[in-house]
Amino acid sequence: MSDLPEQAQQETAEAVEPPQAGTRFSVGIDLGTTHCVLSYADLDRIDDEEFSPQVMAIPQLTSPGSVEEKLQLPSFLYQAHQAELAADSTSLPWAAKPNYLVGEIARNLGSKTPIRLVSSAKSWLCHTGVDCKAAILPAEAPDEVERVSPFQATTAYLQHLRDAWQSQHPNAPLERQDVVITVPASFDPAARELTVEAARAVGLGQAILLEEPQAALYSWIEKSRGDWRKHAEVGDIILVVDIGGGTTDLSLIAVTEKDGNLELTRVAVGDHILLGGDNMDLALAYTVKAKLEKDGKRLEAWQLQALTHSCRDAKEKLFNHSELDNIPLVVASRGSSLIGGTLRSELTREEVNRVLVEGFLPKVAVSDRPVSRPRTGLRSAGLPYAQDAGITRHLAAFLAKQQGATDELKDINLPEHASFLHPTAVLFNGGVLKAGTLADRLMDVLNSWLRAEQAPEARLLTGADLDLAVARGAAYYGYVRKGKGVRIKGGTAASYYVGIESAMPAVPGLAPEIQALCIAPFGMEEGTQQELPDDEFGLVIGEPVRFRFFASNTRREDKVGTRLDYWTNGELEELDEIEITLPEEGRRPGEVVPVHLCAAVTEVGTLELQAVSQKDQGRWKIEFDVRAGD
Amino acid sequence: MNTFAIDLSLKPTTFDLWHVCLAGTVVLLSLILILLLLVMLIGRARCKKKSAMQPAEPAVKIVEKIVEVEKLVQAPVPEPVVLKEATSDAALQLLGLLQKEARFIDFIKEDIAVFSDADIGVAARVVHEGCNKAINEHFTLAAVRSEQEGSKITLPEGFDAATVRLTGNIVGTAPFSGTLVHKGWQVTNIRLPKLTSGHNAAIVAPAEVEL
Secondary structure, eight states, X not given: OTHHHHHHHHHHHHHHSOTTTTOOXXXXXXXXXXEEEEEEEESTTOBTTBOOOEEOOEEEEEETTEEEEESOEEOXXXXXOXXXXXXXXXXXXXXXXXXXXXXXXXHHHHHHOGGGEEOOHHHHHTOTTSOXXXXXXXXXXXXXXXXXXXXXXXXXXXXXXXXXXXXXXXXXXXXXXXXXXXXXXXXXXXXXXXXXHHHHHTTOTXXXXXXXXXXXXXXXXXXXXXXXXXXXXTTOEEEEEEEOSSOEEEEEEEXXXXXXXXXXXXXXXXXXXXXXXXXXXXXXXXXXXXXXXXXXXOOOHHHHHHHHHHHHHHHHHHHHOTTOOEXXXXXXXXXXXXXXTOEEEEEEHHHHIIIIIXXXXXXXXXXXXXXXXXOOSSOOSSOOOOSOXXXXXXXXXXXXXXXXXXXXXXXXXXXXXXXXXXXXXXXXXXXXXXXXXXXXXXXXXXXXXXXXXXXXXXXXXXXXXXTTHHHHXXXXXXXXXTTOSOOEEOOOSSEEEEEESSSSOOOSSOOSXXXXXXXXXXXXXXXXXXXXXXXXXXXXXXXXXXXXXXXXXXXXXXXXXXXXXOOOTTTSXXXXXXXXOBOOTTSOTTOEEEEEXXXXXXXXXXXXXEEXXXXXXXXXXXXXXXXXXX | OOOOOOOTTOOOOSOOHHHHHHHHHHHHHHHHHHHHHHHHHHHXXXXXXXXXXXXHHHHHHHHHHHHHHXXXXXXXXXXXXXXXXXXXXXXXXXXXXXXXXXXXXXXXXXXXXXXXXXXXXXHHHHHHHHHHHHHHHHEEEEESOOSOTTSEEEEOTTOOTTTSOOOSSOOSOSSEEEEOOOOOEEEEEEOOOEEOTTOOTTOSSOOOOOO
């Protein structure tokens, strides 16, 4: 009964205003590599300084036949064999037979049958050289296993979250709420576009994107309850280090002043580094495996898997209890006899320190760089995992590369002799950094670099919940977008270029020597667009035309139309090609139409490239996701 | 011609054949009539007897039913019938969880007499760790009394005998003063998994076949 007036209200509001009206919740979705989290806050009930987002308990199958509510939805998808599961043992509160098995059950079943498990779909989304809409996962599966595309997997996680929300808030459909989805700052335009498309596929066309490190900072601001102004000052450079289960993401945010108010500007983002907590657990498991093999014990694949699990638990115990020196590790036999076939070993503090602290966070000089060996032989169809596990080396490379990131900000002055950008504050995010030992080591290394250049030590910004901060921050961003609280200025995280051989016409199969033509500058804000009217391209009607596409996260001064004849190694990164096909409607096939390019950053946060014909003002979208790799 | 004329002034002078027949018929009919009347009378008398008995029977039954209803009202406890069914599922579920996380059934069902303490100790770690995880995940446990075990506490009048058990020298009246031997445990929150219709709770661990 009570829904009726409300629904009527919503409908009338909709008739007068755009569909956004009637929104009641700000919903933040952290679409992580290993876990998804949904956080929300009631927008009607917030007083100005009181914002208390809640994290939704997500009902999910944990094993066949049992449904549990958990705060995190593991980002895994399991392609079960038709004979594998009993009938009616996969129903969810909202669906008798869901299309895909996702969440805890997928991870559990997949741990014993890895050939049917889809994991890290998110990392595939920004994997250059792969068609993300082609059914390619699980990559190692035998032919008869039905595959899904990274895009479909992402859609399945969003679908689960949406259905879970709908079943708990039947009167507030998610498509009518303010939805913010987080993506890594290092996501390229194509990966961002795919994320938005996945959201659209489950009816969340209104969802907007937010970079994860920014979300973490928003969460910190929100948690400080207005106190953040006391902890941050003009001239601060905040380094956000986000080490998650599968990826490491780095961002720099500068604190400046405008009209007496503090302003936050995201000035730089790092590369997408496929290195995280899972690598650490695996490294420990291999250490223990080597120890067992020295005693003549052979480990099977399932034992290594179980060992990885117990290493994760043991690692956490060693980090949390400084009085412990070793933790016994036990891998139980698979049969019903528990006592006989049990494998026993132990993990010592010394091993954890050697493998994790020294292996992943070595004490290096700021001049050190990640080692990259040439890949041996054919690169298999796997993910491009980071070759150097030294996170501190990646950090050193990032800070040195971004030395000029704050040149244009007058509030920030870097000393003359600086060889890298000096952060003054650090914000941590991601489950790995919950371990005090690792967090301390990271601060130690950073501060040793700063001391070497007579710079003040960076301080740690505390108070954020490292597991749930991104989702909470995303929900807070919905509130910030209503004009409350401080907003981080960001814009595009890179400048973008197309490769051209000569002025016209652009043809596929370009020779290696090319010029890079800037079509979108660094830091383009949401809702703006820039046109490049002078450089006309000739496009052939009916034939797909491809451009080589580049991005740079260091060249901040390039304007639209800047042509680069030469660039240093690492300055420009080549992305997947972009493609445009001019439809034949009303034209003769084969005719050449002169067009110019137009770049726009949408309100959603994606980059949109268009070809515009000057003759008849026709506009055609240029597609990013042409990764079919031919 | 022999004709029959009706003359009512004539009187029979002798008993001819016709009149003998007539008189016989009259006697026969009246006998039958008397017989029928007798039969009806007897039948009615019997019916009366029956109908007098029939109303008496239901009256007795109603009395019996009332007694039954009274009995039901007097004993309001048999609701455990409903509870029992719920607990069997929940108990199986808990067993399943303990087996899944801690290999609980495997451990209990194994003959440990033939193994050394060291071997049992190794297995006990698996069980302890897993049980700890399963219990923490699905139950929130709190101590009933927050005081230190071994300390003196005083129980006021009207204390809840279900949460605190008195032992030893129980004499006198409240307030009682005594030593806290065990702080007690209470479950403050249960988060058991919900089950789908196709779930067979009796299978606490499915057999596993590797292909």
